[in-house]
Amino acid sequence: MPNFKTNSIVMPNFPIKFGNSMFLYKASNNKGESLIKVSQNSEEFFIQIKAKDDGFLVKADKISSPSQVVFVQQALRDFRDLCQCSVSFSNIEPQKIQNKKRYRVLKDIEFFINKFITKKEVWIEIGFGSGRHLLHQAKRHPDIEFIGLEIHKPSLVQVAKQCDIQELDNICLLDYDARIFLEFLKSNSVGRIFVHFPVPWDKKPHRRVISSEFIKECIRVLKVDGTLELRTDSQKYFDYSMEEFLKLDTLELNLSKNRDSDISSKYEDRWKKQEKNIYDISLKNAEISPKKEMIKKISFDELFKFEDVFDNFQTTVENKKDHFLHVEGIYKISKNRGIIKVSFGASAKNERVFVEFLEDKISYFPDNILATRANKKAHNLLTAWLKEIVK
Ligand SMILES: C[S@@+](CC[C@H](N)C(=O)[O-])C[C@H]1O[C@@H](n2cnc3c(N)ncnc32)[C@H](O)[C@@H]1O
Structure with missing residues (x-):
């Protein structure tokens, strides 16, 4: 820095x-x-x-x-x-300070929302780790566009390097939490979603990728006959996932145990050496889902006087089930101009941002807060909090 x-x-x-x-x-x-x-x-x-x-x-x-x-x-x-x-x-x-090398296939969420266009069918791999499965599939299916999601930066860089070396042009990689990413996708637009060997998070279940909410969102984004494919070595995670799948009213599931796969990932190799069982759950989507309005940016539609905010300011934290707001501090420019610093959104993907109060407008800075469900709710908490302190 x-x-x-x-x-x-x-x-x-x-x-x-x-x-x-x-x-x-x-x-x-x-x-x-x-x-x-x-x-x-x-x-x-x-x-x-x-x-x-x-x-x-x-x-x-x-x-x-x-x-x-x-x-x-x-x-x-x-x-x-x-x-x-x-x-x-x-x-x-x-x-x-050297600028970091930029990899062609590494994209950010802004690119994905504003520029990602493809005529090919889309397949997604969540938590691709060493990327063996993702790279294998991309080579084998040049007619498919792959989106790889991963939150572990070294894995992203390692796989991005491989895509360059192997000249693969049908992959884009994103450093983004998969549980939120699906919100950005059109309904019935994806052919296959792979979740292979997700972290079981036995002690922190709220961090698990699979949940009934996530499964519902997969059903919304999958094409008819599209599949969500979970592969795990953890019987506990398998049992937990089955419970989550079965919370839904109708669905077609395929189960298998110790099924051979075309390509064995790094984790799979490790579990096979230890002679662990491997479980597959595959969900086939049968639903046509309603169109979804695509996510836009969040902005303020009312004015608050900075003077009033400053006079009544106290740091605050509000934690809700699926979103939170933390107002961290206030900075004064002049009597009627200033900034507050906030973090908010989903605990899985929080936003840290400033809110700039000028004489005639209030805006987020940087102005790139996406209207995800959690961000919208957190923004509403923030405006309610502002109303409360200035009244
Ligand atoms: C146990 S590794 C498995 C990697 C790979 N699929 C394999 O089979 O070798 C799980 C991977 O999922 C990633 N991960 C965990 N939660 C995630 C999330 N919410 N969104 C995207 N990736 C996630 C982790 O960073 C990790 O690399």
Whole structure:
């Protein structure tokens, strides 16, 4: 994370342009922390200043970080020179931090929502791990478009590298929690969903991929005759999953034990060596589901005066069954402008974001909060909380 330490900052008046950066405003809290909003290369982001015993730490802000680390390095260098900082430590020179290699098949959720188009049938693998099964299927079925979901970053990079080496152009990989991802898919649009050797989470069942909610969402997104294919070595997980499947009124299930598969994954090899049983549950969808309105961004449709919010502000946490809100702190720019910092959404995929209160508008920053079910509910909690504190 680019940062520098200084024992003095000569703070200018904002807004001010210096070097390649436009510094728009400074917002401060009562804990000796400030956020400076920067505009550069058509992107906006914050740099953060923290007061320390021996001076200040000036660093990139994680929540609003720009698309390239060089932008924030440049902003920090411009800020250092603008404020005549005497620097005692720094890692903001361009050569010191390498931009991460970008892999062609690694996509983000924005790409998936706005740009992903295919005429091919779509198959999804959830938690592909070492990717053996996903890569095998993609090679074998060039006429199918594969989406691989994984939340373990090293696995994503490893499989992305393999896709480049093997020149596979029918895979896109996403670092996204599968339980929420399905919300972004059209009804009756997917041919097969593989969930192979999911983590059983015996001690943290709320983290399991399979649940009756997840199965219902699979049924919605699967084509007629499309399949959800669960493979597990854990009898406990198999029993649990059967209970979840059977909560649904009608469904066609196929069960098998120790069925041979075309390709054995890394986990499967391990369990086979230990002579463990392997269980398969395959659900075949028979339903045509109603069309689903696709997810859009969330925004505020009413104004709150920052002055009122500031006067009545207290940090707050509200935990609900499938969503939560944590209002973490407040920063003042001027009497009627400021920022609050929140995290909210589903515990499986929380959003950390700022809410910017300007004279004539309130908006999320960064402005990319997707209207998932959990985010919508959390946004409603936030607006209800704002109404309550300003009344
Ligand atoms: C036990 S490994 C199995 C990997 C692979 N399927 C195999 O058979 O070798 C389970 C994988 O699921 C991933 N995972 C767990 N929960 C997930 C979720 N909610 N969404 C996407 N991936 C998840 C984990 O990061 C892990 O890599």
